[in-house]
Amino acid sequence: MSTAPEPTPAVAVENLSKVFKAGLGKRAFVAVRDLSLTVREGEVYGLIGPNGCGKSTTMKTVLGLLAPTRGRTAIFGRSSTEVASRQAVGFLPENPYFYKHLNGLETLLFYGRLCGLAGAELRDRAREMLSLTGLEDAADRRVAGYSKGMLQRLGLAQALLHRPRLVVLDEPTAGVDPAGSRKIRDLILGFREQGLTVLVTSHLLEQMQEVCDRVGIMAHGRMMREGRVDELIAVENQTELVLRDASPELLAGIRELVERDGRAALVRSGQPRTTLESLFLEATEEKP
Amino acid sequence: MTSYRAFSPARIWTLATATVTQLLRMKILIFLLAFCALVVAAGFAFPVLNPEQQLKLLKDVSFGALQVFSLVIAIVATALLLPRDLEDRTLYTILSKPVPRHEYLLGKLLGVLLLIGAGLLLMDLAFSAVLWLREKLLLAQIIQALEAKTPEAVAQLQEIVGKQGLNWGLHLGVLAVFWKAAVVAALALMISCFASSTLFTVVVTFCVVIIGHGQGLIREYFLQGGTLAEPVKKLLSALLAIVTPDLGVFDVVDNVINGEAVGLGAALAMSGTALLYLTGYAVVSHLLFVEKEL
Ligand SMILES: Nc1ncnc2c1ncn2[C@@H]1O[C@H](COP(=O)(O)OP(=O)(O)O)[C@@H](O)[C@H]1O
Numbered sequence: 001m002s003t004a005p006e007p008t009p010a011v012a013v014e015n016l017s018k019v020f021k022a023g024l025g026k027r028a029f030v031a032v033r034d035l036s037l038t039v040r041e042g043e044v045y046g047l048i049g050p051n052g053c054g055k056s057t058t059m060k061t062v063l064g065l066l067a068p069t070r071g072r073t074a075i076f077g078r079s080s081t082e083v084a085s086r087q088a089v090g091f092l093p094e095n096p097y098f099y100k101h102l103n104g105l106e107t108l109l110f111y112g113r114l115c116g117l118a119g120a121e122l123r124d125r126a127r128e129m130l131s132l133t134g135l136e137d138a139a140d141r142r143v144a145g146y147s148k149g150m151l152q153r154l155g156l157a158q159a160l161l162h163r164p165r166l167v168v169l170d171e172p173t174a175g176v177d178p179a180g181s182r183k184i185r186d187l188i189l190g191f192r193e194q195g196l197t198v199l200v201t202s203h204l205l206e207q208m209q210e211v212c213d214r215v216g217i218m219a220h221g222r223m224m225r226e227g228r229v230d231e232l233i234a235v236e237n238q239t240e241l242v243l244r245d246a247s248p249e250l251l252a253g254i255r256e257l258v259e260r261d262g263r264a265a266l267v268r269s270g271q272p273r274t275t276l277e278s279l280f281l282e283a284t285e286e287k288p
Numbered sequence: 289m290t291s292y293r294a295f296s297p298a299r300i301w302t303l304a305t306a307t308v309t310q311l312l313r314m315k316i317l318i319f320l321l322a323f324c325a326l327v328v329a330a331g332f333a334f335p336v337l338n339p340e341q342q343l344k345l346l347k348d349v350s351f352g353a354l355q356v357f358s359l360v361i362a363i364v365a366t367a368l369l370l371p372r373d374l375e376d377r378t379l380y381t382i383l384s385k386p387v388p389r390h391e392y393l394l395g396k397l398l399g400v401l402l403l404i405g406a407g408l409l410l411m412d413l414a415f416s417a418v419l420w421l422r423e424k425l426l427l428a429q430i431i432q433a434l435e436a437k438t439p440e441a442v443a444q445l446q447e448i449v450g451k452q453g454l455n456w457g458l459h460l461g462v463l464a465v466f467w468k469a470a471v472v473a474a475l476a477l478m479i480s481c482f483a484s485s486t487l488f489t490v491v492v493t494f495c496v497v498i499i500g501h502g503q504g505l506i507r508e509y510f511l512q513g514g515t516l517a518e519p520v521k522k523l524l525s526a527l528l529a530i531v532t533p534d535l536g537v538f539d540v541v542d543n544v545i546n547g548e549a550v551g552l553g554a555a556l557a558m559s560g561t562a563l564l565y566l567t568g569y570a571v572v573s574h575l576l577f578v579e580k581e582l
């Protein structure tokens with residue numbers, strides 16, 4: 001029996017380390033240490049971790065904006081150092097900002113031309129992206145007057161313009177009001193349905209829980225935990241009784257009660273499972 | 289998804305035109321209006337001077353303003369470009385598209401050159417028009433004052449005044465101003481690739497420009513006489529030419545103002561030198577920028 005060859009991952013990060021050299025007399029800063037992760041095609045992967053743990057640094061390296069100190073990163077099998085690797089990816093940076101003298105439509109036309117789109121095709125595509133992100137009404141307003149949420153959505157429109165197979169989103173919902181954040185999450189869920197691969201960072205955990213297939217938890221530049229969200233956390237239709245110093249007789253009594261109920265079933269007993277939030281806190285407080 | 293092309297003039301053009309609009313929104317056009325006002329004022333002020341001096345003054349003032357306009361834009365506007373994009377994080381979105389870094393730099397440089405070129409062209413037109421008008425008016429005045437009637441006398445006067453009037457040499461002078469500004473812009477872009485602040489870029493470029501203007505003098509003073517051995521002099525002279533551009537090459541403006549003809553050969557040599565410097569600075573800029581951590 002032969003195993004099928006591994007399909008090319010959408011994103012491959014192998015033993016990535018990133019050291020920022022400081023000025024004279026200051027110590028160099030290690031932002032990412034020996035990090036490895038793969039994002040498979042078609043999945044939504046969430047990278048979570050406290051501020052300053054190296055999430056954005058990892059993403060910038062994947063996009064070739066930063067050069068790795070050690071290790072390598074690749075997009076669909078092409079090294080991030082090749083400009084051509086960026087043809088297949090759309091990037092929404094943290095707190096995106098655009099030329100403030102352009103309006104929403106002009107901004108998209110500018111980025112579209114950089115991706116090699118032109119003419120009527122580009123115009124149609126830009127309009128389509130504006131309506132997808134709900135910015136039609138703001139299309140001819142200067143970007144300088146956009147709110148945080150609108151900038152974030154324009155950033156998404158810009159990232160999707162050239163029909164990439166992978167979208168990389170850095171803190172897409174940070175600083176956005178709940179309604180705006182809901183809209184952005186719905187868009188991400190839509191990407192998953194269309195088969196797009198998504199790599200997203202956030203420090204907002206419930207939101208990640210909802211949209212991600214897999215998550216990696218980073219702290220101090222390292223990967224602390226990684227896995228499927230549903231494996232990492234408990235299932236919601238279960239209730240836990242956490243008892244301290246329970247006697248075997250008490251446990252037996254509880255089992256009996258459950259059996260008599262008929263509807264409920266005892267799934268397991270033992271150590272309690274955790275929520276993503278407590279896992280996060282626990283994982284990131286561990287000393288590296 | 290369209291396929292990726294390693295070199296795309298369309299992308300460079302997109303970046304260049306975006307740079308032009310970006311700079312125009314910084315209200316650079318006010319410079320042009322101020323220039324036109326200055327030229328008109330210089331053209332019609334000082335009626336007490338003799339006609340030749342009046343025309344010379346007009347040219348002096350105009351070329352002075354042209355130089356200031358082009359150098360200020362070349363230094364200040366260029367120095368702003370990269371830090372602006374980095375601060376606004378537009379650099380992230382641009383470079384995360386399939387845009388090679390050298391195309392980004394070329395686009396920025398081309399944008400500045402387009403703006404300076406277009407600005408100089410407009411100023412050249414305004415200045416030529418005023419000069420031409422002034423020349424005709426002065427000639428008419430003189431003819432009237434001297435009561436020159438014979439065609440020979442008129443032709444003679446025409447020649448004297450025409451020498452200070454509008455001629456092709458003046459446009460070559462404007463070309464020289466453009467090339468000088470282009471070299472300085474490329475230099476400023478190169479410095480801004482590693483500078484930590486806009487102010488640093490502006491100050492350093494400014495200093496290099498001053499040294500660049502005095503290169504001929506420096507060479508004469510320190511390297512001609514002196515006690516240094518010949519190879520050492522050669523080496524120092526070459527080093528000076530590499531570190532700072534020899535901007536003296538572009539100073540044909542004085543000749544032009546004095547009504548001396550600038551030959552086509554000189555213009556070509558000047559253009560060649562400018563292109564050489566532009567290429568050199570662009571290559572070094574690329575080497576610096578391609579390694580830059582964003
Ligand atoms: N260009 C840089 N130079 C020096 N240090 C940097 C640079 N960029 C990021 N860092 C540092 O690297 C660490 C990780 O940053 P980042 O990846 O932005 O974290 P986050 O997980 O919040 O996105 C931070 O401590 C930050 O200060």
Ligand SMILES: [Mg+2]
Nearest residue numbers: 055056094170
């Ligand atoms: Mg970040």
